[in-house]
Amino acid sequence: MIAAAASSALLPVALAAQSARYLNPREVAEAQQQHAALVEEFGGAETGQRAAYVQSVGQRVAAYSGVANPGQSFRFTTLNSAVENAFAVPGGYIYITRQLMTLMNDESELAFALGHEAGHVAANHAQQRERVQRRNSIYGVFGAILGSVFGSSAVGNLLSQQAQLRTLSFSRQQEYDADRLATQYLARSGYDPAGGPGILAALARSGALEARVQGRETRSTPEWASTHPLSENRARQAQVMAQQTGRLGTGIRNRDHFLAQLDGTYVDDDPAQGVIEDVYFRHPGLRLQFAIPVGFQMQNGTRSVSISGSGGQAEFGGGGYQGPLESYAARVLQELGGGQRIAIAQPERTTINGMPAAVTATRAQAGSSWVDVSVVAYQWDRDTVYHFVMITRAGQGIGPFRSMVNSLRRLTPAEAAAIRPRVVDVVTVRAGDTVQSLASRMAYRSFRLERFLSLNGLAANSALSPGQKVKLVVYGTRRS
Incomplete structure (x- = not known):
């Protein structure tokens, strides 16, 4: 004491x-x-x-x-x-x-x-x-799940390049x-x-x-x-x-x-890494967007976006690649399998929102049950491929994520330019300002008052004094 x-x-x-x-x-x-x-x-x-x-x-x-x-x-x-x-x-x-x-x-x-x-x-x-070993990248967390599914510690070797750092x-x-x-x-x-x-x-x-x-x-x-x-x-x-x-x-x-x-200071996502708003993930630099199904959640990472919910888990990632799209889709599963021999379905070609796409899957045992692990790869341009990896209950395939898979599209230049960061704006209270009037300026679609009060440690009946400084969250300008 x-x-x-x-x-x-x-x-x-x-x-x-x-x-x-x-x-x-x-x-x-x-x-x-x-x-x-x-x-x-x-x-x-x-x-x-x-x-x-x-x-x-x-x-x-x-x-x-x-x-x-x-x-x-x-x-x-x-x-x-x-x-x-x-x-x-x-x-x-x-x-x-x-x-x-x-x-x-x-x-x-x-x-x-x-x-x-x-x-x-x-x-x-x-x-x-x-x-305690922790994988701090979003890919690492997802990879740990896949590692348990495939029963392979070799997944960790693949993910070492994704900064498996210890906290x-x-x-x-x-x-x-x-x-x-x-x-x-x-x-x-x-x-x-x-x-x-x-x-x-x-x-x-x-x-x-x-x-x-x-x-x-x-x-x-x-x-x-x-x-x-x-x-x-x-x-x-x-x-x-x-x-x-x-x-x-x-x-x-x-x-x-x-x-x-x-x-x-930036609040929430840095647009340089993409932003999450409602069910949408948008990346102004890559000029892409997709939407997750209702009931799922997202977490944005430096290299990938993880999606989770009661219907399964998924991850969006990708980047530079040259070669057959079918080979890319199969390779994603093979690498996640940590070098094990995995029975992978022959990748099928399709078109999604005007983009060539390849779909493949495998089935693996997770504990006492079986799961489907699916990959959908998109030919974004000649040198770029993006993909979703999804884990669902056996027999469901990409079913719970079908709307998400079909939602990936290109942003127009105007749509990309319209994506702005949220930033802290320290303002000085003026005569007549109230918590309600200031909260109305918060850059959120819902819970504006609650967010303003929480951010400043105020109560709904708090009286503000002229000259007092408070924090708002407003839309700002992207860093160059």
Whole structure:
């Protein structure tokens, strides 16, 4: 238990255990080797002023972690990802997504999130539990499913080029320990420890809102992104810990400076990677679109899009290819089979929306049942082929996904140009503004008021004051 005002209570656990903890050189080397591929898999790293700002805040709190040479031991990266997440890998590399930052309302909340991850590193949580292998690419998650279907570990060899990078899932107690450490880091580095309950409450609000819109939205959160348990109970515990420092309500918040850094940040998908809206996936750069069936969800990845629902699982991908279309379709199944001998149906030629297409399938055993694994490949142009891979119950073939398979089409130049990103717009409240009037400007078709309130931590009856700054999500301009 943390004593209320004792200075020793503010001493990080890692620092109390020893004067300074040096990171494992092997883990540092692994983190360095994995960094570039991990960044690519999560949409790339942000650069410039905002990235430098995140690095500076992270270094400020990590200085109190008890890790030796924190300025050199920790590296903080802002990821261009639409998933609300922050995580650390052994070796001192810490990552935070721009999407998570959009939930925050001041610098102390950012400091807590980064301090929490630094706490995992400082407390050596990775060595206190069994490591869990996770495939972070969408292709990797789908490939793991196919690997179990085909009973082939060789699928993993195929997917190694898709950045099968390791993150760690920590126990609930380790998460609370990291929260406690982050609270201590905030107090010692001069931040208001209110940042902890602030961001955890924001995450709880976001999760509750997502539960409300589920079924009306088609975006899913991948299993590998759920590295942190989110709950109101965790936020309440963080509030107690913040009070026990004796410094709650004092210290740095830097709200205006934080919001200035956040202004213009992409929200949800980056159009350069394609966007999900309603049942549609659209990619302005590739000028393509498809629609998923009702009741299914999508998750956008750097190289592919995964689709899942009670009727089956699918993935959309592809790229440069020259050769017979039938050979491409068969090769997709053979590669996913990990080199095993698979009985593949002779690919059949057809035409879909004016495009030459090839269809093939195989049947495989998944546990005690059988499934159909189907491929539909499209000749997009002379040098490009796209495809869907689908897993359904035996006998269904592509049935549950037939509408999706038939929906792939080219976007017109005007349609592609009309796809714009959502961005954070920090506005100053004027006389007469209400939560309802400001919420009406949100760039969503549904739940505008609820999204606005959740984003800003407001209630429906909150009174706004002229001069107050709030966040909106509006349509912006694509980066060149």
